[in-house]
Amino acid sequence: MTSGQAAVPAPVRSDTDPGDPGTGDPGTGRDAILRAARRAFTQRPYADVTIRGIAADAGVSPSLVVKHFGRKEELFNTVADFGPAAAELFDAPLPVLGRHMVVTLVRHRRALQSDPLLRVVFSLGNRDERSLLRDRFQEQVTDALAARLTGRERTLRAELIAGHLLGLGATLGLHRSGAGADATPEHLADLYAPALQALIDGS
Known part of the structure; x- marks a missing residue:
């Protein structure tokens, strides 16, 4: 952040993790650190975020944060890397x-209790790092x-597809106990995927 920029007020913290795929390393605190870091970096100015604060939110020691992630x-x-999530989401023929x-997005959310893309929404309107x-x-997406x-219009169609994916993640997070929570990933795809596929096909 430049010296002339004003700090952005932190929004109210949500219990919904806007993060991306976890590390699959339970018991070490690594996933908890990542979730805390995603909240911190997407909800507060970069200069206000500290390793100590992330550690406290994750329930681990600051030294463990440094051990796993360094500075x-x-x-x-790490938080800003969408590459692995995008590779998984796009790993299918057109x-x-x-x-x-x-199906991949819904299964991911349910297995890891996080969304692979949604954290980017929390950075909208901010001008720092x-x-x-x-x-x-x-x-990357x-x-x-x-x-x-x-x-034709591949960039526009890609932007609209990304918006559909973000909207799906936001809807599932907003209605965590709604009808979508009981629907299978395949049934959600039956209803939601045709609009995405039309944009993919350009029809």
Whole structure:
């Protein structure tokens, strides 16, 4: 953040983790650290975030945060990386990609209790280092998807697809005990994927 920029007020903390895939390393505190870091970096100015504060939120010692992730800058770079999530979401042939994205996103949320993309929404409107989240999302998600599409208006279609995925994640988070919570990933894909697939196909 530049010296002339005003700090952005922190929004009320939500218990819903807007993060991406966990590490699959239970019992070490690594996943808890990542969840706390995602909340911190997406809800507060970068300069206000500390390793000690992240550790307290995660319920671990500051030394454990350093052991797993090193300095604050390195931890931020981990939080800002959408590459692995995008690779998983886009790992299907174009004719079935819409369905694959819906099923993958829903299964991920339920297995890891986090969303692979939604944290980028929490950085909207801020001008400090959190703009890196938006830049990485553009590069690793929207641009990567546009490069896979064929036909006209690929960038616009990729942006709209990304919006659909963010909307699905936000809806599932908002209605955590609603009808969507009882629906199978496949049934949600039956209802939601056709709109995505139309954008993928360019029809």
